[in-house]
Amino acid sequence: MLSSRITRLSSPRKASRAYSTPSSKPSLQLVAQLRKLTEVSISKAREALVASNNDVNAALRWLEEDLATSGARKAAKVEGRDAREGLVSVSVLSSGSTANSGLGGGGIRAAMIELNCETDFVGRNTLFTQLAADIAHTAAFISEPVESDRLINSCPLDVLNDAPLLSRTNPQSHSSSTVSSSIRDLIAKVGEKVSLKRAVTVVQSPLSQHTTELGLRLGSYLHGSVNSTPQGRIGALAVIGLKAQKLSNRLSSEAFMRDIERLERAVARQIVGFETKSIQSFPGEADGMALYDQPFMMLGGDAANETVRTGLDKWGQEHGLLEGGVEVLEFAKWTVGDVE
Structure with a gap:
């Protein structure tokens, strides 16, 4: 049974179907466009595009919300540090x-x-x-x-x-x-x-x-x-x-x-x-x-x-x-x- 699962997972036809959905892998052009607008990392740009189904405007809103949330968490975490x-x-x-x-x-x-x-x-x-x-x-x-x-x-x-x-x-x-x-x-x-x-x-x-x-x-x-x-x-x-x-x-x-x-x-x-x-x-x-x-x-x-x-x-x-x-x-x- 295990061997049959490995065979199915390694099948080229199955693999091509697994990556056929539009939001699974944003194009390099979209990633570059989003990074130019926001200066975020490549991984964060891809994450935003995947979460927004490759809609750049929606990805911008997603990044804004993510930045506010992560910024608030990091600000609370570093509040007690010295900044001189x-x-x-x-x-x-x-x-x-x-x-x-x-x-x-x-x-x-x-x-x-x-x-x-x-x-x-x-x-x-x-x-x-x-x-x-x-x-x-x-x-x-x-x-x-x-x-x-x-x-x-x-x-x-x-x-x-x-x-x-x-x-x-x-x-x-x-x-x-x-x-x-x-x-x-x-x-x-x-x-x-x-x-x-x-x-x-x-x-x-x-x-x-x-x-x-x-x-x-x-x-x-x-x-x-x-x-x-x-x-x-x-x-x-x-x-x-x-x-x-x-x-x-x-x-x-x-x-x-x-x-x-x-x-x-x-x-x-x-x-x-x-x-x-x-x-x-x-x-x-x-x-x-x-x-x-x-x-x-x-x-x-x-x-x-x-x-x-x-x-x-x-x-x-x-x-x-x-x-x-x-x-x-x-x-x-x-x-x-x-x-x-």
Whole structure:
């Protein structure tokens, strides 16, 4: 009896009938199409197509449900782990005063976030770096001005987690995923704990058109950037105030705008490159921790032998600003894994 069963199982005719159903083996073309749409593994694409009778749209829905279920399970499993690696990511949608923003006016809209994971390997993964950039873009886009004495303000994580995730590279795309569900989905893909640690935003409306002498600009810098994206291991935002008679005339100069952008970057690099804790020194503070007391190494030229305060004053004089016409008003500096 056993031999007869083996004979039947090994019969070519029977074998051909066993693989004749349409859903038993999806074509390579369908598998490739589904992977292009979702970036899932070959085995998972085949599983989804088999479960949906080779219907690609149904397979996409199956994968979405499977990812939500597996992501929730993996998120619960890794919740207690330490996640001290990752990236600081910055998104600048508007950097402040320009010639086109009115008489010295111009708004700032930007955000900085820290997204954590367990290992540096995942922190450099393309899926991780893309999600970090998209979360920063989302924070900058959805935030509104708040009543505060500060220019750089914390972004509530519960609000950001519930927000629809917006793509940095494809702003016109629409997704049903939120920031929190996107983090959960990434956990399912990489198998590590991923968590949004903190977020700040700078959302300043254009200054009044009657304020013809004042302007605001934003500088940013990231050290240890990954995949040519605006993120790294250390990041800084710096809000800079400008004061000049008929400032809008200067802002209309391409040369002035190139110089101010270079200055903004130098200030932000200075904050990142030194152990900067404050703008001006306070009693009892260690030498070198106040920005204005540091040698202005990041501006280059003669400024390397002068303090940041002196370098800013000279820059203002050379560019026709009023006395004290360049001030660093606020900054935020983060290093991945910092204890808050």
